Every structure is written in structure tokens, then in C-alpha cells.
Amino acid sequence: MHSQAEKASTFRALHERPGAFVIPNPWDVGTARMLAAAGFEALATTSLGVANGLGRADSKVTRDEVIANCRAIAAATDLPVNADLENGFAHAPEDAAVAIRLAAEAGAVGGSIEDATGDAKDPIYDFDLAVARVRAAAAVAHSLPVPFLLTARAENLLHGRNDMADTIRRLQAYQEAGADVLYAPGLRTLVEVREVVAAIRRPFNVVTGWLDPDITAADLAEAGAKRISVGGALSRLALAAFAGAARAMKEQGSFAWMRDMMAISDLRRMFGTGAPA
Template sequence: MPSSADKAATFRALHDRPGAFIIPNPWDAGTARLLAALGFEALASTSLGLANMLGRPDSQVSRSEVIENCRAIVDATDLPVNVDLENGFAHAPQDAAEAIRLAAQAGAAGGSIEDATGDARNPIYDFDLSVARVRAAVAVARAQPVPFLLTARAENLIRGRTDMADTIRRLQAYEEAGADVLYAPGLRNLPEVRQVVGAVNRPVNVVTGWLDPAITAGQLAEAGAKRISVGGALSRLALATFVNAGRAMKEQGSFAWMPQMLGVAEMQRLLGAGAGVAPSGRFRTA
């Protein structure tokens, strides 16, 4: 079983090597193990997926629930985990940065802090406060006994501010404040990805939710993206399948969806492999 330091080193190396990697977003231990069994090299939590699991609207999760969910995903596999910490669950820089310390203690190899306020009337923190919040988060990340990879998110594009110039200005300032990875959710096409990547000197995370789904990981890598996440998309896909099956039963009395189920034996094999357990029940050694 790799140590927290081993996971941190693996996570850093993924960002340093050539090309891009996909970091999918599980929402619990089971989905984490399934993704690990499929061969992914790192995982990222999703606040939307957690909210869906808890039966709540997005962003209505607490810091303690996010940290507990992070710990469950960390403990489920051998993979490094990046945790979605929203805005740190606080406005003041030092208070928001406390979420970084808690995530590190839970075993996360990295995490993100965003500049969205949670207030629809004033959705983005003022520039200076946003930079101060990243700077405080960086200080806490650097103070951890195990290196913690900090991602700074500029939320303009998904919060009603379609201002690319300000988004890039913020990302550049977050880079200057010490962020390890930069992230502007809401990029819509490859030219916008290239524009952001060309404006900064840190690895860039791109989330697929606003992109044309025909765009491939290879194309994003060619555009300069380093890390590709899917946010709550896998959770929404799973729930769409669930709802469609429920509608078929309620409205048509149909169980025609059942052949699409993952077989019990295959499910058990994948869960065992994702947990680091071979089909015999013995732990993997390599």
C-alpha cells in the first residue's frame, strides 16, 4: 500500500510528464474502486456528485461532509486523490485555507480552491481578495508534512461572467501567488483551451462539461491541457440511467433495461481489482 508521500510524488509526476492525463471523478468508495480497476492513474472528488449522492442541490454540502467523502475515496484505492474544496467553505483567506489542511490530513494528494462566493448577487470574489485567498491556501499547502498540490480555480465563465480577459488575469495572479495547477471551468472549445494554456506557465486542468463531447483527450493534450476532469458528469450519467429505468418501469411496466446491467461477477472482479485485491483475495504487490 503506497504511503501519502508516495501518492503525492505520483500525483506530481503525472503533472510533470509530457502529454495529458484523465482524472475522472468518483463520488464514493465503490465508484473510486471501479475507476481504479479500469486503469486510471489518479482520481478527483466531485462536490456535485457528493450532493447528488446525499440528495441535495449542488453546493449544499458542508466542509465536514466533503472531507469525510474525501477520506472514503482516498482509503478506497492506491491512487492519489484531488479533492474539490469549493471556495474553502469560508470567505476569509485563513478560514478558507483551513480546508486545505483538513484535506491533507484526510490523505488527499491535492485539492482545489475557487473564487466563487456562493452568492448569486455577487458571484465572484473581488480580485485582491481572490488572490489573498489563493496565497493563504498555498501557504497552508506548503506547510503540510506531505507535499500538497494546490489547484486554483477562476470561476467567471460558469458564474455569468463571460470575461476571458479577467479570467486569464486571475489565473496569472493565482500562478504568481504560488498555485501549482490552474483551472478555469467553462472553456468551450480548443481555441479557448489554447488561449488559457498560452497565457500561464503552470499545468492547466480542463473539465469537459462545457466542451463539445466530440473533442478527444488527444486533442486537448495537443492544445496544451495537462489534466482532464469530468466533474459531476459520471454521477449525472449514472443517475440518468437510473431515472430512465425507473420511468420505463413506472410508465411502461418495462424491464427491458436489465440486460444493460453490469454482471455480478464482473462487478465483484472490478471492485476487488480497484481495491488492490486480486480475484483470489490476495492484495496486489505491483
């Protein structure tokens, strides 16, 4: 099995080489091993996927639940893992930064911290506090014995603040505060991706959830994206298939969905191929 230091080196190299790479989001050991067997080079956890797996109607998860999921996924394969740490599960900079240390101790070699407060009435941290939170997270990330790649997320576009100028201002400030990777979920067009990339000097993560599904990884690479994630989309896709099969059984008495099942032999092969060496 690869050491955490080896995974960290691999992860940093992915951000330094030309072009873009896809970092899909498993939500448990099985899906992590399937993605590893499919040939992906890195994985990212998804707090939404964790919440979906726990049946949480409000999509909320605790820090302990996220770290436990991170530990399981990091141990599941030889791939580097980036942890979705939401807002660090705390408001004060030093308290939020604790999540960075915990993720590293769980085996992750990267992680993200966002500027969303979790309060619908006041959804985004004030600028100065948001920057201080990234600075504290970066200080922890860069002091760890194994290098940890910190991603800073500007969440304006997900919370009704469609202010691209402020989003870019925040990303630039997070860059200066020590973030290694930048991320602004909610971008909808390649034009917007290009606008953000042109304004920053760090690798940029694009999440596909708000983009036209016909936009390809090659299109995003050409626009300047470095890392492409899918958030909770794979979890939602799997649950859509599950819900469709359940409706067919309940409403039609139909089991035709069984024609689309993956063969047990294929599952066993992928689980074995994706497991740590």
C-alpha cells in the same frame, strides 16, 4: 497499500510528464474502485457528485461532508486523490485555507480552491481578496509534511462573467500567489483552451462539461491541457440511467433495462482489482 507520500510523488509526476492525463471523478468508494480497476492513474472528488448522492436539490454540501467523502475515496484505492474543496467553505483567506489542511489529513494529495463566493448576487470574489485566498491556501499546502498540489480555479465563466481577459488575469495572479495547477471551468472550445494555456506557466486542468463531447483527450493534450476532469458528469450519467429505468418500470411496466446491467461477477472483480494492495 501505498503511503500518502508515495501517492503525492506519483501525482506530481503525472503533472510533470509530457502529454495530458484524465483524472475522473468518483463519488463514493465503489466508483473509485471501478475507476482504479479501469486503469486510471489518479482520481478527483466531486462535490456535485456528493450532493447528488445525498439527494440535495440545491447541490450544496458542507465542509464536513466533503472531507468525509474525500477520506473514504482516498482510502479506497492506491491512487492519488485531488479534493474538490469548492471555495474552502469560508470567505476569509485563513479560514478557507483550513480546508486544505483537512483534505490532506483525510488522505488527499491535492485539492482545489475556487474564487466563487456562493452568493448569486455577488458570485466572484474581488480580485485582491481572491488572490489573498489563493496565497493563504498555498502557504498551508506547501507547509504540510506530505507535499500537496494546490489547484486554483477562476470561476468567471460559470457565473455569467464571460470575460476571458479577467479570467486569464486571475489565473496569472493565482500562479504568482503560489498555485501549482490552474483551472478555469466553462471553457467551450479548443481555441479558448489554447488561449489560456499560452498565457500561463503552470499545468492547466480542463473540465469537459462545457466542451463539445466529440473533443478527445488527445485534442486537449494537443491544445496544451495537462489534466482532464469530468466533474459531476459520471454521477449524472449514472443517475440518468437510474431515472430511465425507473420511468420504464413506472410508465411502461418494463424491465428491459435489466439487459444493460453489469454482471455481479464483473462488479466484484472491479471492486477487488481497484482496492488497495
